[in-house]
Amino acid sequence: VGTKLPAVGTTIFTVMSALAAETQAVNLGQGFPDFHCDPKLLDAVTAAMAAGHNQYPPMPGIPALREAVAAKIAALYGRSYSAATEITLTAGATQAIITAVLAIVRPGDEVIVLEPCYDSYVPNIELAGGTVVRVPLTPGTFRPDFDKIGAALSPRTRAIIVNTPHNPSATVWTEAEMRQLEALLAPTDVFVISDEVYEHMVYDGARHESAARFPGLAARSFIVSSFGKTYHVTGWKVGYVAAPASLTAEFRKVHQFNVFTVNTPMQHALASYMADPAPYLDLSAFYQRKRDLFAEGLARTRLKLLPSGGTYFQCVDISEVSDLGEADFCQWLTREIGVAAIPLSAFYGNGFDQRVVRFCFAKKDETLRHAIDRLAKL
Numbered sequence: 001v002g003t004k005l006p007a008v009g010t011t012i013f014t015v016m017s018a019l020a021a022e023t024q025a026v027n028l029g030q031g032f033p034d035f036h037c038d039p040k041l042l043d044a045v046t047a048a049m050a051a052g053h054n055q056y057p058p059m060p061g062i063p064a065l066r067e068a069v070a071a072k073i074a075a076l077y078g079r080s081y082s083a084a085t086e087i088t089l090t091a092g093a094t095q096a097i098i099t100a101v102l103a104i105v106r107p108g109d110e111v112i113v114l115e116p117c118y119d120s121y122v123p124n125i126e127l128a129g130g131t132v133v134r135v136p137l138t139p140g141t142f143r144p145d146f147d148k149i150g151a152a153l154s155p156r157t158r159a160i161i162v163n164t165p166h167n168p169s170a171t172v173w174t175e176a177e178m179r180q181l182e183a184l185l186a187p188t189d190v191f192v193i194s195d196e197v198y199e200h201m202v203y204d205g206a207r208h209e210s211a212a213r214f215p216g217l218a219a220r221s222f223i224v225s226s227f228g229k230t231y232h233v234t235g236w237k238v239g240y241v242a243a244p245a246s247l248t249a250e251f252r253k254v255h256q257f258n259v260f261t262v263n264t265p266m267q268h269a270l271a272s273y274m275a276d277p278a279p280y281l282d283l284s285a286f287y288q289r290k291r292d293l294f295a296e297g298l299a300r301t302r303l304k305l306l307p308s309g310g311t312y313f314q315c316v317d318i319s320e321v322s323d324l325g326e327a328d329f330c331q332w333l334t335r336e337i338g339v340a341a342i343p344l345s346a347f348y349g350n351g352f353d354q355r356v357v358r359f360c361f362a363k364k365d366e367t368l369r370h371a372i373d374r375l376a377k378l
């Protein structure tokens with residue numbers, strides 16, 4: 001065919017979910033909740049449809065939801081974005097990220113990614129004709145190494161993609177780290193794509209350090225989030241981008257031709273549901289309890305837990321349990337133990353294998369207990 005993405009196969013999430021279904025394993029691989037969203041949110045969808053909100057919305061999204069997003073960002077992170085010119089609703093974070101990349105990356109531009117990274121970033125950059133510059137997060141701790149990031153900057157660097165709370169490692173950037181990024185980029189024209197889809201899942205009293213809190217970052221950032229993560233509706237595929245007006249204008253030039261608009265009734269439902277901040281303010285406590293329940297069970301196995309400071313992921317070191325590499329271990333675990341997980345190597349371009357796999361704990365307590373019963377054999 002003359003493929004544009006020679007290194008790309010089917011995503012690991014699709015592969016592991018299919019294997020989990022085929023083997024009837026407990027699926028702690030792909031990140032999605034196995035429980036229902038708030039029934040109030042479902043009622044709001046039905047109401048929106050019955051009220052006739054079923055045709056194309058405005059290209060950047062309905063004003064009420066853009067205003068609700070702007071109000072949330074102002075309340076939590078202290079920066080005011082114009083709903084009219086600086087917030088755009090997207091078909092999930094996935095479309096937000098590729099659209100931002102296509103809007104700014106020109107052939108030959110370099111884009112820095114911090115590995116391990118979410119699996120869509122690299123193909124997005126390649127589709128835009130950009131050159132991927134991979135900088136490792138510090139092995140073992142997954143913290144950003146600003147010497148390495150600084151060394152990767154060049155006159156051709158167009159953008160850097162950052163992600164906190166971080167998938168897959170579950171680390172959360174500190175205020176000091178965000179300030180270091182801000183200082184490092186200050187003398188440059190580099191844009192930031194700040195993937196903050198897990199912004200409302202931060203544990204142990206830490207706070208989410210949105211790029212919106214830092215003037216020098218906010219001025220150059222496309223801040224991306226996703227209602228799918230926050231409201232337990234990953235299949236709805238609604239997210240948003242907050243970016244200064246000049247960046248948003250470029251973003252919308254692309255957005256109007258890759259989706260044009262995002263489905264209308266869900267936007268109306270989300271707009272009315274967002275009036276109550278409790279669901280997102282309570283989310284960290286909700287997931288911290290699940291993290292602890294799962295961690296307690298894992299502590300009885302020979303899997304070694306890595307810290308989970310945010311996201312709904314728990315990484316574990318498998319080296320005491322098995323001699324297999326990560327990918328083979330995940331296959332074995334799914335088939336023989338009946339629990340699906342994701343190998344961290346899927347988040348590296350060179351398949352780097354550090355004997356660590358990722359579980360998703362966005363599951364009913366009974367699902368987590370069921371998984372723990374099976375994992376107890378390890």
Ligand code: PMP
Pocket residue numbers: 031091092093094095118163167195197225226227228229234237238239
């Ligand atoms: N970025 C990260 C880090 C993610 O984990 C995900 C969800 N898998 C996405 C982006 C995509 O989000 P969405 O489902 O809203 O497209």
Ligand code: GLN
Pocket residue numbers: 011013014029030031032167
């Ligand atoms: N973001 C989810 C994860 O990391 C999966 C999304 C997807 O399947 N593309 O598991």
